[in-house]
Amino acid sequence: MIRVTVKTYNQFIEEITVSGHANYAEAGYDIVCSAVSTAMYLSLGLIEKVCSKYDFQSNEDEAVMQLKIFETNDLTEMVLDNLVNSLEGISADYADYLQVKIVNRR
Numbered sequence: 001m002i003r004v005t006v007k008t009y010n011q012f013i014e015e016i017t018v019s020g021h022a023n024y025a026e027a028g029y030d031i032v033c034s035a036v037s038t039a040m041y042l043s044l045g046l047i048e049k050v051c052s053k054y055d056f057q058s059n060e061d062e063a064v065m066q067l068k069i070f071e072t073n074d075l076t077e078m079v080l081d082n083l084v085n086s087l088e089g090i091s092a093d094y095a096d097y098l099q100v101k102i103v104n105r106r
Helices: 031-050 074-093
Strands: 002-009 014-019 055-059 065-069 098-105
Touching: 002 074, 014 031, 014 074, 031 055, 031 065, 031 074, 065 074, 074 098
Parallel strands: 002 098
Antiparallel strands: 002 014, 014 065, 055 065
């Protein structure tokens, strides 16, 4: 199962971590994995254009992607909100393969 953890602070997204394998189908044919990866990398491409203070780490061997936002703005939040909404939509259709958890830090 792919697990997504979204960490927020004061209603702003500060970190998104994606880990694990969906195991919906064999590698190369897994539409859940493909959808999650596409959403993450599309969002990362947009973040690179609208946010100057972020960090993205990816480790294919450990099946982990992590995006940290250090300074946000309206466009950054729009991109991140869209990413979370997309992941939640995928999870609604493939709940056995993708879990999205939102953690609010106060």
